[in-house]
Amino acid sequence: MSLKWLEWAQRLQAIAQNGFTYCQNPYDLDRYAQMRQIAAEIMATYTDVEPTFIRNLFEQEDGYATPKVDVRGVVFQQDKILLVKEREDGCWTLPGGWVDVGESPSNAVEREVFEESGYLTKAVKLLALYDRNHPRHEHPPLRHHVYKLFFGCKLLGGAPAENLETSEVEFFAQEQIPQLSLTRVVPSQIARLFEHYYQPDLPTDFD
CATH class of the missing domain: 1.20.58 (Methane Monooxygenase Hydroxylase; Chain G, domain 1)
Incomplete structure (x- = not known):
């Protein structure tokens, strides 16, 4: 459509x-x-x-209009990717959310991964910077124009823990990806992130 x-x-x-x-x-x-x-x-x-x-x-919006920034943490363990289950729609996504004012993107994604999954991570590479509104990403409509930043993150420690926004935390193999929260991430993006995992020298994607 x-x-x-x-x-x-x-x-x-x-x-x-x-x-x-x-x-x-x-x-x-x-x-x-x-x-x-x-x-x-x-x-x-x-x-x-x-x-x-x-x-x-x-x-409620003021100042010069610019896209909002959403960060997503991409964490792999033994060929599996970390996903969290959103309480809002009962579907799965990469941990992440809005960047706060005064916060760097890397700090934001590390914070979001910890808050939504319980795992401590270190952002090590920007894998992709996507325009959420671009038709090829097939996200549902949203009133905001959003840039989505996908960071490859190194797992440092911690343990799975639910919070107010997420109810489950789990690592999934590529052939076992559950129903995704399409507002937050779509299957083609997950597939591309697996390509980055298996080919770590791939350059950063954009648009």
């Missing part, structure tokens, strides 16, 4: 947000408000969510 509507809405919202950031002319500000409303109505039309709710979410 084409997601051009999502791209259009995100671009309109970004233009409006940038306009509110730099513009002082009241007439132009009114035009940016109308643009933000149109973006909200586009998203509402295709997602069955009230335009007012979406517009309120948009209004």
